[in-house]
Amino acid sequence: MGMERARTVRGVTTPGCAECDGTVAPDGHCWDCGAAQPAFRSHVEITADIGAAAVSDRGRRRAINADAMVLATAGRWTIGVVCDGVSMSPRAERAAKVAADVGARWLTMRLSAGALPETALDDAAVRAAHAVAALAVTKDAAPACTYVAGIAGPQGIWSSWIGDSRAYWLPDEGPGMALTEDDTGEHEALSTWLGADAGEPAPQVRSYRPSVPGRLLLCTDGLWRYLPDAEALRSALPHRRRGASARGDGLIEDARSLVDLALDAGGHDNVTALLIPVGT
Numbered sequence: 001m002g003m004e005r006a007r008t009v010r011g012v013t014t015p016g017c018a019e020c021d022g023t024v025a026p027d028g029h030c031w032d033c034g035a036a037q038p039a040f041r042s043h044v045e046i047t048a049d050i051g052a053a054a055v056s057d058r059g060r061r062r063a064i065n066a067d068a069m070v071l072a073t074a075g076r077w078t079i080g081v082v083c084d085g086v087s088m089s090p091r092a093e094r095a096a097k098v099a100a101d102v103g104a105r106w107l108t109m110r111l112s113a114g115a116l117p118e119t120a121l122d123d124a125a126v127r128a129a130h131a132v133a134a135l136a137v138t139k140d141a142a143p144a145c146t147y148v149a150g151i152a153g154p155q156g157i158w159s160s161w162i163g164d165s166r167a168y169w170l171p172d173e174g175p176g177m178a179l180t181e182d183d184t185g186e187h188e189a190l191s192t193w194l195g196a197d198a199g200e201p202a203p204q205v206r207s208y209r210p211s212v213p214g215r216l217l218l219c220t221d222g223l224w225r226y227l228p229d230a231e232a233l234r235s236a237l238p239h240r241r242r243g244a245s246a247r248g249d250g251l252i253e254d255a256r257s258l259v260d261l262a263l264d265a266g267g268h269d270n271v272t273a274l275l276i277p278v279g280t
Contacts, residue, residue: 017030017032017033017035019033019035020032020033020035041056041058041064041065041068041093042057042058042064042065043055043056043057043058043065044056044057044065044069045252045255045256046069046070046071047071047251047252048071048072048073048078049073050073050078050277051251051277052071052078052080052251052274052275052276052277053071053251053252053254053255053274053275054069054071054080054082054218054255054272054273054274054275055252055255055256055258055259055272055273056068056069056259056270056271056272056273057259057263057267057270057271057272058270059222059262059263059267059268059269059270059271060263060266060267060268061266061267061268061269062269062270064093065093065270066084066085066087066092066093066096066145066270067082067083067084067085067096067220067222067270067271067272068082068083068085068093068096068097068099068100068101068145068272069081069082069083069100069218069272069274070100070101070103070104071104071274071276072104072105072107072108073108074107074108074109074111074112075111075112076153076154077111077151077152077153078151078152078153078276078277079104079107079108079111079149079150079151080104080149080150080151080216080218080274080276081099081100081103081104081107081124081128081147081148081149081150081218082100082147082148082149082165082218082219082220082272082274083095083096083097083099083100083103083128083145083146083147083148083165083194084096084145084146084163084164084165084220084221084222084270084272085143085144085145085270086144086145086146086190086193086195089142089143089144089145089195090141090142090143091135091143092143092144092145094135094143095132095135095143095144095145095194095195096145098128098131098132098135099128099129099131099132099145099147099194100128100147102124102127102128102131103124103125103127103128103147103149104124104149106120106123106124106127106128107120107121107124107149107151110123110124111151117151117153117155117158117207118158118205118207120151121149121151121158121159121160121203121205122160122203122205124149124160125147125149125160125162125201125203126201126203128147128194129147129162129194129195129198129200129201132144132145132194132195132196133194133195133196133198134196135196136195136196136197139196139197140197142195142196142197142198143195144193144194144195144197144198145163145193145194145195146161146162146163146164146165146190146193146194146220147160147161147162147163147165147194147203148160148161148162148163148165148166148167148180148218149161149218150167150179150216150218150274150276152216152276152277152278155209156207156208156209156210157169157179157207157208157209157210157216157276157278158205158206158207158208159179159180159205159206159207159216159218160203160204160205160206161180161183161203161204162183162192162193162194162201162202162203162204163182163183163190163192163193163194164182164183164184164188164190164221165180165218165219165220165221166178166179166180166182166218166219166221166224167179167180167206167216167217167218168216168217168219168230168233169208169210169214169215169216169217169230170214170215170216170217170230170233170234170237171210171212171213171214171234172212172213172214173212174212175230175231176214176230176231176233176234177208177230178229178230179206179208179216180204180206181204183204210278213277213278213279214278215237215251215254215275215276215277215278216275216276216278217233217258217273217274217275218272218273218274218276219258219271219272219273219274220269220270220271220272221269222262222267222268222269222270222271222272223258223259223262223271223272223273225268225269226261226262226265226266227258227261227262233258236257236258236261237254237257237258238250238253238254238257251275251277254273254275255273255274255275258273259271259272259273
């Protein structure tokens with residue numbers, strides 16, 4: 001990568017493309033050469049009024065952050081979507097961003113309209129998959145990503161997924177659990193993903209009704225490869241006092257701690273942790 005440059009247009013100074021010194025578009029790509037900019041979304045933190053929080057980081061070894069995340073609400077539902085761009089595909093970061101945005105938007109619309117959680121999750125995943133497929137110029141040059149969505153409401157928690165991004169239930173007390181199962185085959189190779197070369201999506205959905213407060217965690221493999229089970233993730237959270245999750249206290253600090261742990265362990269990949277508080 002070249003050195004970061006800047007240019008002034010109509011009195012406004014903006015960074016130039018790190019590759020060709022061209023103009024950088026709002027999506028973090030150069031208008032002239034199309035190169036993704038290394039600083040774009042290199043570290044992102046988001047919070048929601050209900051206390052949900054998420055942190056995403058480029059990691060130590062990746063030139064760009066190809067993870068994406070969205071938090072939203074629909075009435076009494078809290079919605080989270082996390083996507084991980086498939087590194088071997090072109091414009092993987094665009095695939096992840098489009099999938100997360102479209103999935104969250106459809107979940108918000110469908111839940112607001114009174115759809116059952118399972119129906120809303122299925123519809124949102126299919127819409128996200130079609131949006132990613134539309135990015136492809138050809139099937140041989142198809143942007144791709146994984147997808148996991150989670151929703152929490154009065155009746156419990158639900159998750160849906162395509163690929164190997166994961167959802168976990170992390171209670172304040174008692175054992176946690178994984179809510180997803182990786183869509184992988186031999187040598188942990190992805191068997192399903194979102195993209196024009198992936199065929200028609202078939203999202204899986206799982207629900208759970210917690211008996212104690214806790215957190216719904218959505219994350220990419222940049223985190224779970226260092227902390228692969230629910231108990232390890234739960235033990236890494238600094239805010240585990242009784243009742244903290246129901247109010248959402250400290251969840252941004254918890255998300256930061258999880259991401260920092262992955263970075264300190266090597267940060268070989270992009271890493272994203274999204275936490276939704278769940279009361280009883």
